Amino acid sequence: MISGASIAGPTLGFWLARYGYEVTIVERSKTLRLGGQNLDVRGVGRAIVRMMGIEEQILAADTGELGLQFVNSKNEVEAEFPSNGDDSFTCDAEILRGDLVNILYGCTKDDVNYVFDRFITAIEQDAEKVKITFNDSSTDEFDLLFAADGVRSTTRALILGEEPELKFIGLYNAWYTIPKMETDTKWARWYTAPGSRVMVLRPDNHGTTRASFSFLSDDKSYLEEPDSKQIELLKILKEVSQLEIALESDLKEKKVSLERSLKLSINHxxxxxxxxxxxxxxxxxxxxxxxxxxxxxxxxxxxxxxxxxxxxxxxxxxxxxxxxxxxxxxxxxxxxxxxxxxxx
Structure with missing residues (x-):
């Protein structure tokens, strides 16, 4: 039994099935969860997908990202770093999380039993078996149980007890999928704004743009806010950023105008x-x-x-x-x- 049908679960299921195990994967969602951002398949991961025979599928689903550009508030490029192997920001196997999930599901669905809209609510273990109770009150027994459903999974808590306390480091991140604009290119763009804020836009192969927004704050209360409040906060931060960009542009124009007037006055x-x-x-x-x-x-x-x-x-x-x-x-x-x- 494997809990979690994202990336780790199906990958583990692939190898267990290859070595003769009967594998069942349960997933809390009703279908595959295909959201998410870019993933780099490099190093050991690249070697594993090559052994699994799915390397060419991953390369075919590449996002097409050419590299990373650092831009200013007017989207003007200040520096750029093209894709250059595994050590660069962009590697030659950039794939969206959802595309990788689809590939892994496709290469395991015939050998692994997937059960959606189900999750584990209780675990009883003896020397031979593990008895599992699911959210629909059904039960089943398995030789082994693997928790591959994330660090905050209920399965992990059932196995290990209370989750370790997370250390807050004052960094918040938010990820989006947004409509593609005319100014978007095949380059990832990184903008660092005043006030310890960073915006990164990355191209994808689905006609949209993947965006992330990061900011520093000592306020821990955002962690407990409901989604609606978090969205409201991000909208406020966006408006502040737009205001700062407008002010910066206005100051720059006034500076140029002043210098021009000064020059004309001196010459006159x-x-x-x-x-x-x-x-x-x-x-x-x-x-x-x-x-x-x-x-x-x-x-x-x-x-x-x-x-x-x-x-x-x-x-x-x-x-x-x-x-x-x-x-x-x-x-x-x-x-x-x-x-x-x-x-x-």
């Missing part, structure tokens, strides 16, 4: 002075004057040859200052004085 104030100084330099070509006003470095380098013999210090000054937003009044006046001394 310095333009008359530039013209006055250049008018006092009779040997300065007209095209040199124009490019000087436009801060055009390439044009300055082309036209500087007419002054290079007589004005080495002015040339150096112009080359350095042409790459800046504005010109320093004091430095221009000093350059003009030096030029006058050179001419005299």
């Amino acid at each position: 104030q310095l333009k008359p002075l530039k013209m006055e100084i250049l008018e006092k330099i009779p040997t300065c070509p007209n095209n040199m004057k124009q490019c000087f006003l436009q801060n055009d470095m390439s044009a300055i380098m082309l036209s500087k040859n007419s002054l290079i013999r007589d004005l080495p210090k002015l040339e150096s000054l112009l080359t350095q200052e042409s790459s800046r937003i504005g010109y320093s009044l004091e430095k221009i006046e000093v350059a003009f004085d030096r030029y006058q001394q050179k001419r005299n």
Whole structure:
């Protein structure tokens, strides 16, 4: 008897049946539970599915994920890590949990007896057998009982007694399946938001997107909240994140606008002075004057040859200052004085 028809249960059932055991798997749900996120089949797991003869089915059900991209609040890529073997975020055997469950069920259903909508409520064990009572009050006897229905299963509690106390580390995770959007790609995208929050979006091969949201909090009360309250909390956190993104974008736009206004103001104030100084330099070509006003470095380098013999210090000054937003009044006046001394 195996309790749990997810991944561990059917895998164990496969090998027990291969070695001649009569196997029954009971599952609390009425059908296979096909929800869940990505699973990486790598390392020892890859070797096991190869021995089971289902490696090619798993590869055929790959999600198609190309790798991991870290993005900013505008979904712009800051860094990316393509799939590169078993050591990368994305391996070459990325499969959805539900797809793997289907594959395992398909390769065991003819050799294993599956019983759905049933779970264990009592266990009596002697030296030879284990007597099991189910939720429908029926009973049966088996040589062995395996609990493969999760760390919080009632079967595990019946076998081991009270569950060990879980240590709260202040991390909450939520997983979703959401509609695919135009901005979604074949890359997994990771965004770290202010306030110790992380959102990860991953592609799947079913036309949807798998999403996870993680955040840190010392508040343990969320653990006991009903689903409706947890959903309400996540909606609030989503609204806060959207507000922060909007504020960040607004601040960035205001910063760019301020820098642009400052540059225009500086150039506007310095333009008359530039013209006055250049008018006092009779040997300065007209095209040199124009490019000087436009801060055009390439044009300055082309036209500087007419002054290079007589004005080495002015040339150096112009080359350095042409790459800046504005010109320093004091430095221009000093350059003009030096030029006058050179001419005299």
